[in-house]
Amino acid sequence: MKAAIFDRFGVPEEVLQVREVPLPEPGRNQVRLRMLASPINPSDLMTVRGEYGSRPTLPATPGFEGVGVVDKSGGGLLPLLRRLKPGRRVAFSSTAGGAWAEFAIVSARQLVPVPDDIPDEQAASFFVNPASALVMTQYVLKVPPGEWLLQTAAGSALGRMVIRLGKHFGFRTINVVRRREQAEELSRAGADAVICTADESIPQRARALTEGRGVKYAIDPVGGETGSAVIEALGAGGRLLIYGTLSREPIAIDPRLLIVGSKRVEGFWLSEWVREQRVLKMLRLSRTIRDLMRAGILTSEVGATFPLDEVQKAVAQAAQAGRSGKVQLRLG
Secondary structure (H helix, E strand, O other): OEEEEEOOOOOHHHHOEEEEOOOOOOOOOEEEEEEEEEEOOHHHHHHHHOOOOOOOOOOEOOOOEEEEEEEEEOOOOOHHHHHOOOOOEEEEEOOOOOOOEOEEEEEHHHEEEOOOOOOHHHHOOOOHHHHHHHHHHHHHOOOOOOOEEEEOOOOOHHHHHHHHHHHHHOOEEEEEEOOHHHHHHHHHOOOOEEEEOOOOOHHHHHHHHOOOOOEEEEEEOOOHHHHHHHHHHEEEEEEEEEOOOOOOOOOOOOHHHHHOOOOEEEEOOHHHHHHOOOHHHHHHHHHHHHHHHHOOOOOOOEEEEEEHHHHHHHHHHHOOOOOOOEEEEEOO
């Protein structure tokens, strides 16, 4: 079988190669999938560069999520295995990676059967962005109806999901972008307010929108000057979740900003949150994601699609700023 492999950390389009490798065999409570599609997420690119929160043992195959068809089961006692017969289409998220290949080995616990009415291109992105958007806003921050949530990188696939979640659950969104054309696009897409950092101040505009109070809820995947500005925009009791480092720059925090008003800055990593949850809660989360995906709320805009043999072109496209839609690898 073919797989995308890197032997050293570095620029993804330079270190990734497609090679023929032996067909892997599933172990106990594992399943071998014939892969259909996998998205290219920022976490995948950071992993290849060696900048993610955990580093794989090299050589490694990237890809934290995707959709595939059950090819073979390794057996075991998990009740879920009885539902995972060969030919069953499933979505998965795996902290071990491995999705950018024609076949992948995945723990049965990490598989979610996908209904026929969800197409491959949406099922491929079933978990990372949808779960992050839903968990941060509804499970961790628990943003109540009518409140403002400020988010940076609002033009991303996850950012657009947060806007739609706001409409669904009744909270309002302040959406930070870098370009004026993005601001106009998000306004048309239903954003309640947009701040363009090219000509606006995040703290000043946020306080104007909240009648001087500042925001109580915020999420930021950027860091650097942008993350620092979000902290300035927090009001009394404000809470910021940091879930990424797209700028690759540290956030500068004036301790007085946190002391006055008892504000909080916290890190959020979906993988760690998932490890702390019970199985039944994760099953309910998967069902909620499925229902919201069917309703068009947690869907991803799909951009360019590449075959596995063109993985270098795919990762280069995914790394471009201002691109439209989620880049995917078509594996099946």
